[in-house]
Amino acid sequence: xxxxxxxxxxVKNPAFVxxxxxxxxxxxxxxxNTYTKIQNESExxxxxxxxxxxxxxxxxxxxDESEKILFQQLISVSxxxxxxxxxxxxxxxxxxxxxxxxxxxxxxxxxxxGIGPKTAKRMILELKDKMMKAGDLKGIATTSFAHNNxxxxxxxxxxxxxxxxxxxxxxxxxxxxxxxNIVSIEALIKDALKGM
Numbered sequence: 052x053x054x055x056x057x058x059x060x061x062v063k064n065p066a067f068v069x070x071x072x073x074x075x076x077x078x079x080x081x082x083x084n085t086y087t088k089i090q091n092e093s094e095x096x097x098x099x100x101x102x103x104x105x106x107x108x109x110x111x112x113x114x115d116e117s118e119k120i121l122f123q124q125l126i127s128v129s130x131x132x133x134x135x136x137x138x139x140x141x142x143x144x145x146x147x148x149x150x151x152x153x154x155x156x157x158x159x160x161x162x163x164x165g166i167g168p169k170t171a172k173r174m175i176l177e178l179k180d181k182m183m184k185a186g187d188l189k190g191i192a193t194t195s196f197a198h199n200n201x202x203x204x205x206x207x208x209x210x211x212x213x214x215x216x217x218x219x220x221x222x223x224x225x226x227x228x229x230x231x232n233i234v235s236i237e238a239l240i241k242d243a244l245k246g247m
Contacts, residue, residue: 056112057096060089065141065204065236066211068112070097079112080133082122082140083208083237088114102133111137121145128170128177135165138212142244152178164247202227205239214247222246 058072097112125136160171209219222243
């Protein structure tokens with residue numbers, strides 16, 4: 052239905068954006084990978100995937116086509132929904148996801164919230180050949196981001212991903228205590244996710 056939406060970024064945080072396209076504000080869920088790429092932009096073009104369920108139409112956005120393709124491959128696996136696929140893309144880099152599947156690294160996949168041993172095995176079984184044929188995912192990268200309100204933004208992002216405020220707060224405090232010099236919001240969120 053939609054391929055991409057281009058417009059002005061009215062609201063931007065690590066879990067979602069509101070993209071204004073000719074006066075219509077689209078609420079689009081994003082991964083940390085996409086947030087990293089658009090964090091300094093005032094306007095952007097996002098590749099989108101629309102999920103239609105009985106009670107909602109939910110849009111997921113991606114900074115590039117390769118991340119969208121990876122997302123669609125992940126949700127093609129039985130037991131991996133859109134929210135879980137976004138969690139995967141927010142927990143480890145797309146290259147790490149692809150490498151884990153190709154090298155059959157179940158342990159790395161199982162560390163991601165929502166992925167148990169059966170789902171990890173299923174992901175490897177169903178996606179390994181596709182990913183080997185496709186080769187490297189191009190155009191996917193991550194960069195560092197420092198921000199004064201890093202903890203508050205990380206807390207909002209974790210709550211938007213479905214965690215309770217207490218859960219998110221505890222996980223963030225643990226990361227900050229163990230790594231006081233952490234300078235990237237993405238690293239803070241990823242480490243918090245690993246500890247949950």
